[in-house]
Amino acid sequence: MRASQLLIPTLREVPADAEVISHQLLVRAGFIRKSAAGVYNLLPLALRVVKKIEAIVREEMDRQGGQELLMPIIQPAELWQESGRWDVYGPELFRLKDRHGRDFCLGPTHEEIITDLVRNEVKSYRQLPLLLYQIQNKYRDERRPRFGLLRGREFIMKDLYSFDRDQAGLDVSYQKMYEAYARVFARCGLRFRSVEADSGAIGGKDTHEFTVFADSGESVIVYCEHCDYASNTERAASPPERIPVDEQPAPLKEVATPGRRTVFEVTSFLGVNEKRLIKTLLFETEKGFAAALVRGDRDVNEIKLQKELNVLRCELADPQTVERVSGARLGFAGPVGLSGVKIAADLEVMEMVNAVAGANKDDTHFLNVNPGRDFKADLVADLRLVKAGDACPKCGRPLAETRGIEVGQIFKLGDKYSKVLGAAYLDENGQARPIIMGCYGIGITRTMAAAVEQNHDANGIIWPFSIAPFHVVVVPVSDRDEKQMEMAQAAYESLLGAGVEVVLDDRPERPGVKFKDADLIGYPLRVTVGNRAVQSGELEVRRRANGETVFVPRDNLAGYVQKIIAAELAQLEEKAQKYSMNAP
């Protein structure tokens, strides 16, 4: 392709509305343009990248026996009503009506549609297992779309659904997808990790997220540097820290703590360690108020809490509510004598002896609070938010923390959807059984953005060879120098002939402009044709990633470039290989 004819509108300045680097660079380098908040045009370069990622995904899905199909974006409300999610999904579901007033939605996911399809078409155990997938646009009316392609309202996703006879079959399918996912992201040149995750509203038990390490990521994950443990903090388990105590419970005692509101203020005023304080946080749920108790130096994991309380809504109460419910200003709530509130205590709290806690009275705390004796917990569970430095639940060594972008997630659904939607098969004995399902998503457009987050420098994007929109750009230094243009043209044609994806930058621009654009766009290789090349017959091949430059005789160019590309792809394949048959 000739740059003079391609739509690659590069920008010199950073767009004012782009915050994260992938958003800035994709806009500046002419890959995307915004249409509305969270809705983007994918320009020719971006579409090429998307297609590259899709091709890798297809290969890996097919390798595991996946079959591609295509399901509708517009989905009838009836199916969603049948599964119960029409009401549960909330305002995030894009809803619309047709001219007859029938309700539809734009699919945010396709469990309903695929389950409907399968329940109608699959009747026998002989038809199972089945791995069906599609690559399709998805719609979620996010409350707050942000970060460009990282969190859009319209995005491209690959979703695969597995259908098995039983749990053992599901385990096999899950295993296959785990391997496929690791291979996909390795081949895309991403540094990632599979992490244990929370299954959220989709339900199901086992689930892993594939997370690309990046500071701009929205998920916080903890991982162990010594073993293979990694988990989203939303779900990370936290074995209680055992603190040996040789004290005997002492009598409860009230002390004045005037104006000491925070954990730090109270403990330093009383001269005790934060680990001795019981932090009491009030939450409002649809089932009433709940108090979460954790040690003073800990934070509450609201997702764990919500799960343990078995509620849909769980929000930290505001100060007025706290005052009303506890009878004291914010900062003086405690479990002792707290009534009308469900008390959920973290495991660690139950082991405390002679602890400090709020007295539900202004400017007052209790000393020598002993769980069980001074208050009863309605619920004892792991409620705390894991953070860096906490012990790894697998090997006990300190965990590290990092941020990441979730590019894929795999779930074991079980019979959640097949039961409500009535997707069953007849087994060998003629017995009807629910189909056991799994679902597996990869954010294609998000993966593209994540790749930019991980692969860029001050000058622009550095595409991995496997997903670069083009492999090479040929840059004649002067468009007015006939010999250079001729040589560039010949180089371009020889590369084209060799099957290399190449752009000839034939624009009448000064060399600086073309070099800057080449770096910004992120072609992995640049072939420069200047006077030196004309005189020596050797072309300059420069690697975008490290600036390394090699001079290659013109007749060897195509072969040389082919070799580099092959080597780079082989290297990625080698990384992918490591993940094969290497499951959770």
Added chain:
RNA sequence: CGGGAUGUGGCGCAGCUUGGUAAGCGCGCUUGCCUUGGGAGCAAGAGGACGGGGGUUCAAAUCCCCCCAUCCCGACCA
């Protein structure tokens, strides 16, 4: 949804406090000359009526009200 901010040619911004004497700058774009190894130079041009609506005023980009859009923080997140 709560809090904050912004909206002026394609992009980035100034002007708004103290209404009038102004729509201005840089980049980009067009034409010509010149230049050609890291976003050159000179010259001449095209392009906005200031997010939308209403109001105050002799007079509004500037003041007031409503709405919309966009971004940030939070909440939320198959």
